[in-house]
Amino acid sequence: DTAVSQTPKYLVTQMGNDKSIKCEQNLGHDTMYWYKQDSKKFLKIMFSYNNKELIINETVPNRFSPKSPDKAHLNLHINSLELGDSAVYFCASSQDFGTHSYNEQFFGPGTRLTVL
Amino acid sequence: QQQVKQSPQSLIVQKGGISIINCAYENTAFDYFPWYQQFPGKGPALLIAIRPDVSEKKEGRFTISFNKSAKQFSLHIMDSQPGDSATYFCAAYHSGGYQKVTFGIGTKLQVIP
Secondary structure (H helix, E strand, O other): OOOEEEEOOEEEEOOOOOEEEEEEEOOOOOEEEEEEEOOOOOEEEEEEEEOOEEEEEOOOOOOEEEEEEEOOEEEEEEOOOOHHHOEEEEEEEEOOOOOOOOOOOEEOOOEEEEEO | OOOEEEEOOEEEEEOOOOEEEEEEEOOOOOOEEEEEEEOOOOOOEEEEEEOOOOOEEEEOOEEEEEEOOOOEEEEEEOOOOHHHOEEEEEEEEOOOOOOOEEEOOOEEEEEEO
16 A cells, blocks of 8 residues: 555646646645755755645745645645656655654655656 | 754765765754655655664665754665655754644755766
């Protein structure tokens, strides 16, 4: 069973299009995240949701809009795609938000987005 | 501003050798330091982690050394194997940070036979 799954795995699209990436976790975790990994492998957090509530929003253009229909899902919608959006996007989840102790983040397999 | 600085960015080690990756941090509020391992085409996965009240933690061939006064920590991979070839990320976290983890830039390790 896949703990954190993402679809699609690959996404190739034209500049200006709108696209979505879906994420689901079956770990029963309370917190989910979106990370962007650029071509140099740098991994940077974009958003974090806890029980469907936005907790972290890291200076991400408002073309990016996360949506959490329930605590097991966190989707990422991107409007008006730009060349610089090309990257690998990782979804992750962790348990027990707010316990003031680190909880392991479990990452999905990633979605490679290529904007032409 | 890169809050966690990691070096080297790439590393080639002979099989059986010791791989060493170094990280330094600036924010003294960080109180947990995990290392993640990422294989090509996969998401990062937690490898080993340490709290700043401990100077060393060992799990199998992997050891974290931590120097709180210098605000530095490092990952040592003993008896490196080709299967260890991956990208390694050091990271830092502080409680009260809403589970936000700051990652280093990553080190691509290649272990050659």
